[in-house]
Amino acid sequence: EADIYQTPRYLVIGTGKKITLECSQTMGHDKMYWYQQDPGMELHLIHYSYGVNSTEKGDLSSESTVSRIRTEHFPLTLESARPSHTSQYLCASSETSGTFSQQYFGPGTRLTVT
Amino acid sequence: QQPVQSPQAVILREGEDAVINCSSSKALYSVHWYRQKHGEAPVFLMILLKGGEQKGHDKISASFNEKKQQSSLYLTASQLSYSGTYFCGTDLLTGANNLFFGTGTRLTVIP
Numbered sequence: 001e002a003d004i005y006q007t008p009r010y011l012v013i014g015t016g017k018k019i020t021l022e023c024s025q026t027m028g029h030d031k032m033y034w035y036q037q038d039p040g041m042e043l044h045l046i047h048y049s050y051g052v053n054s055t056e057k058g059d060l061s062s063e064s065t066v067s068r069i070r071t072e073h074f075p076l077t078l079e080s081a082r083p084s085h086t087s088q089y090l091c092a093s094s095e096t097s098g099t100f101s102q103q104y105f106g107p108g109t110r111l112t113v114t
Numbered sequence: 115q116q117p118v119q120s121p122q123a124v125i126l127r128e129g130e131d132a133v134i135n136c137s138s139s140k141a142l143y144s145v146h147w148y149r150q151k152h153g154e155a156p157v158f159l160m161i162l163l164k165g166g167e168q169k170g171h172d173k174i175s176a177s178f179n180e181k182k183q184q185s186s187l188y189l190t191a192s193q194l195s196y197s198g199t200y201f202c203g204t205d206l207l208t209g210a211n212n213l214f215f216g217t218g219t220r221l222t223v224i225p
Contacts, residue, residue, distance in 0.1 A: 040199075040218075041218070042218055058212065059212075059214065090155065090156070094211055096211075100144070101211055103158065103203075105148075105156045106155060107155050108155060
């Protein structure tokens with residue numbers, strides 16, 4: 001059973017605030033991902049990591065940053081939130097970076113910036 | 115580089131069949147299929163590797179035509195639990211498992 005957690009599940013915050021979205025997995029997976037998904041729309045990869053101290057930008061440009069200091073933890077930070085950042089953010093992990101590896105998704109954080 | 119899915123939405127009665135298509139303009143390494151129910155995380159269904167193999171998962175199966183860069187998801191004898199949005203995710207020839215997801219197909223099964 002996949003165990004990947006995200007907190008908070010919902011966040012409403014004012015413009016200009018700094019926020020960190022937490023993502024943790026207990027499966028020991030090397031590869032982790034962050035996706036952005038607007039309601040009813042496709043998922044876009046914004047960040048990924050192959051392992052500790054590895055972070056890469058995805059295909060969708062994002063003003064957020066990520067870090068990977070521990071295998072199990074992959075937080076996403078927005079230094080100054082804007083209304084355009086309003087979206088759902090999904091964290092995922094996979095056992096390897098190989099193409100045969102399914103991705104396990106967390107429940108998501110629904111972010112609203114007012 | 116996002117794949118194109120069709121149809122965008124479909125409504126079925128219980129027991130009916132459906133086909134969801136996923137097409138890419140790029141050469142593919144594999145195609146992943148996920149189902150997402152409203153307000154929930156996407157859940158993995160299956161991975162199709164190049165070679166045209168067909169895979170099955172209960173009454174849900176899929177095929178991958180690597181020459182056409184297309185995959186199709188087949189849902190037979192649909193159940194109420196099949197309702198949700200189906201996404202295909204394509205892995206380009208890098209094989210890095212960085213997926214480009216389609217726009218989704220919203221499937222609604224009614225009694």
